[in-house]
Amino acid sequence: MSLTLESASAAPVTAAPPEVAPAPLSSLLYRLRNPLLAVIFPGAVLIVWHLATYGRKYSLIPPPSDVALALWDLAFGGINDDAYSKTLHIHLLASLSRVYGGFAIALCVALPLGLLIGRIALIRRVLDPTLQVLRPIPVTAWLPLAMIMFGLGPRSAFFLVCLGVFYPILINTIFGVRAVDQRLFEAASMLGCQGTAQFFRVVLPASLPAIFTGLRLGLGFAWVVIVVGEMTGVQTGLGAIIMEARQLSRTEIVICGMVVIGIAGFISDRIVLVLGKRLLHWSPSFA
């Protein structure tokens, strides 16, 4: 209840000044408007969380201040001095390498495959039904098989991340290729660009916005499946410490892992988005 009240009353206050002529102060407010609006809700959640957990001895969920301390200790050490102290960079790096490694491998397979399926009817008829049947199977369900095929450890993790990234890229690439306006093929061929030359001059650039959406969704998925991927018995990684801390009832470490995954995923999505805007500034949907 208090959440909605608070965000509702706070929003108009920050939103009001910028509409008028920008004096120095209000122009600063104007630039800060979006960040300010964005922190209202998490701020409210923190307050509720704090009120609900702080000072209760037998609460299963630690208060935000405990989590903040644990996060600091995880990153820089010097507070708890236990097995987790000052290990964040190891786990973050391990997860980053799996997310981007798995993403890169999936990209190398899904992108060419999507282009071929979208463009060549025979390949589509051969592969598409199988791929569509495999698609609804969740990554979690692949876990036992992955551990049999690839053994305990990072190779299974790579495989599972790959699997999660594969379909968003594949589906969007196929869609992008098939949605190319027929008119553009006519235009290219009457200008003397025919046959396979159309692939690089028309198909690829025209489907780039859709492919890019696939990359963005895929990378997002990589962060989603990283926890499952690191349930395969790897020692390091954000997913690994979440699973381990859970068994040790170190809930504040679990929450730290969640927060770091969220922030890392957010930053990597922003990077992709900025890249996309630079590459696709011709597209009205990205500009």
Added chain:
Amino acid sequence: MREDANPILDLRGVSKEFALQGQRIEALRDANLRVRPGEFVCLIGASGCGKSTLLRIVAGFEIVTRGQALMWGRPITGPGPERGMVFQDYGLFPWLTVRGNIGFGPSARGRPTQEVRETVDRFITLVGLQRFADAYPHQLSGGMKQRVAIARVLANDAEIVLMDEPFGALDAMTRERLQDELLEIWQRTRLTVLFVTHSIEEAIFLGDRIMVMSPGPGRIDSEFIVDLPRPRDVVAADFNDLRRELSLKLHSHHARKAA
């Protein structure tokens, strides 16, 4: 009477049938048309009269069911740069700038970069888009887009320009300006133009010759020679006479269709 002239385009008994949900649709029946080099020919008629089909056959997008479509005496088997098409919906490449769109044909055909740049500059100037050379299609108005589309086929050494209701989506003011510009370019370059329209006034204003087509099945019904001096005055008496004549002709098709 013009049988002696060596035609750039020669359609002989051209028919086109489509299969639509198992039914055969006759889009064009026994069309004959000869176009001399440098001529401006308009095709006019109600929707479904096969005028766009005829144009697409010349472009090489459709293959004839019966008859022959010849350019310089050789059968048309597919699209080619000597027959440039200007679409009503522009068909510009959204990922290329004005410059890139105009240079698309020459660079796709392997012309050296320097030559492409010079060609592009020349045609950007011809259509007056110097200030928008680096703009993308989504930043341009409809009239500007159509200028790019015209420049694009001219820059690609088209000998005949096929225009499928190119100004149909533009507002009246822009349309008139582009009609003037097109005539100026046509007179300067001595191109051959095959122009599909459904506007009687546009056909009389632009064409040397107007082919009136009638629907169900699409065919060429009659031919009008426009020998009014250019620039043509759209409110002159002889312009109006021709307009009335064409209008009667076109309306008789509707009456026949309704009957």
